[in-house]
Amino acid sequence: RSLRRVLAAGTPLELQMQRRLTLSDSLKGCLRKGEGEEQALAGTVFALLCLQMGSGPEGEETLRSLKQLLMSVLTDGTASPSARQSCAMALGMCCCVSAADLE
Secondary structure, three states, X not given: OHHHHHHHHOOXXXXXXXXXXXXXXXXXXXXXXXXXXXXXXXXXXXXXXXXXXXXXXXXXXXXXXXXXXXXXXXXXXXXXXXXXXXXXXXXHHHHHHHOOOOO
């Protein structure tokens, strides 16, 4: 939750670029092993991270690294509705902002 507040407040981009891989790895762990609220928060943080990264190569790489996990949670019928909704929102937002390939 605190990470969500930090990203929403507009952390300096230089700091985010230095910690991008660490953040991505942490989000992967939350999406893989987390349940319910943890997965939902990971989706929200991922969306904020994509917005901060923008449409450059870093944002696209971050999307590429987490896209499969977001799809996995989204299509998992046993995942909580809030986790699925958060992952759907994050995937849509990040594809719009960070994807170089419009399809």
